Ligand code: SF4
């Protein structure tokens with residue numbers, strides 16, 4: 001069991017090292033400029049909550065219980081969401097927008113050209129199917145549905161105010177993920193050497209850790225703002241492509257444990 005933990009940490013480090021295949025020959029380009037742009041998109045005071053929630057988002061598996069689809073009042077859709085869903089439904093963009101969306105009830109720059117799905121208060125989303133269960137368009141659902149619940153403005157504001165990454169008792173996917181993280185933290189408490197190694201890992205300046213943290217933030221931006229906002233940042237960095245979620249989850253789990261574990265300070269020497 002104890003040996004197993006060290007192996008898991010080593011494996012997470014190897015997963016971080018493997019991300020270097022995305023980096024161009026000669027290293028990342030325009031790094032300072034991209035960091036500045038990232039800071040403009042999400043202010044530094046929201047780190048580390050933004051990245052921690054990005055890691056949780058990558059790890060949680062929505063159980064499609066339908067709570068979000070039944071209870072959320074506004075489901076905003078960007079023009080990219082509309083294009084993707086229309087294609088999936090075999091509809092023209094115009095027909096999709098006429099049949100499934102309506103103007104956003106908020107106005108102004110923050111909303112931009114976004115519209116809302118045609119969901120009335122107290123009714124389920126038109127794409128919710130209790131027989132499935134859940135979303136009929138799960139693979140192409142709107143960005144806000146993909147982002148639920150971690151990378152929402154409300155959650156980030158709450159985390160920053162409370163100075164901690166909160167839980168969502170309403171969400172069974174979150175409950176299972178927290179239980180998995182708590183179980184891992186318990187196992188770490190039985191292995192001081194592995195615990196110390198993990199605590200120091202994400203505080204270190206090892207190149208694979210720096211790269212992972214940058215890519216996690218970038219991935220979070222893709223989830224939060226959409227691919228169209230994140231892809232130009234990846235391009236400026238010279239990345240071969242955006243990292244896939246599957247490439248981030250192993251190290252993402254270790255990062256989430258390191259961020260959420262109440263035990264963290266005891267591991268520092
Ligand atoms: S409450 Fe959680 S599991 Fe249920 S639909 Fe929302 S994100 Fe998915």
Ligand code: SF4
Pocket residue numbers: 068069070075125126127128129134135136137138141142145
């Ligand atoms: S689009 Fe899908 S995930 Fe989003 S609210 Fe509607 S049914 Fe739920």
